[in-house]
Amino acid sequence: MADVTDPKISEAYEDVRSSKSDTNWALIDYENDRSDKLLVTETGTGGLAELQEKLDPARASFAYVRVTYSNDKESQREKFILVTWIGSGCKIMRKAKISVHAADIKSVFRAYSIDVAAREKDDLKEEPIVVRLRKAGGASYDGV
Numbered sequence: 001m002a003d004v005t006d007p008k009i010s011e012a013y014e015d016v017r018s019s020k021s022d023t024n025w026a027l028i029d030y031e032n033d034r035s036d037k038l039l040v041t042e043t044g045t046g047g048l049a050e051l052q053e054k055l056d057p058a059r060a061s062f063a064y065v066r067v068t069y070s071n072d073k074e075s076q077r078e079k080f081i082l083v084t085w086i087g088s089g090c091k092i093m094r095k096a097k098i099s100v101h102a103a104d105i106k107s108v109f110r111a112y113s114i115d116v117a118a119r120e121k122d123d124l125k126e127e128p129i130v131v132r133l134r135k136a137g138g139a140s141y142d143g144v
Helices: 007-017 047-054 092-106 126-137
Strands: 025-030 038-044 060-070 076-086 114-118
Touching (some): 007 025, 007 038, 038 092, 060 092, 060 126, 076 126, 114 126
Parallel strands (some): 076 114
Antiparallel strands (some): 060 076
């Protein structure tokens, strides 16, 4: 089991969810290579593009992201995604544990529309994620 008891993880979750906050993502990493303790590494306001730049190819991480998009000229939607990042250089034992640890992080990051498994930074391009969010939301007006 992963240790998700650090109160800063819950605080980051609430901050990303808050419409009063500009923070739209939180990155959660392991304390070190041998530890199963998760910590908030960073938060930001630059969306998926900014988050992509923060991901380390040698690590496994989790991220919680608020994605804002429009269905048409009159509407704006906010949806949340949970990202499970497994970088190409991530160690084998960490990869083996990540699915079990994902259940632990989901106990804190409870509300999200889709789960995004990312192995390359391109897996976090906004356009394909918005397409998935529209499909998941059931309110797609543009035939997606």
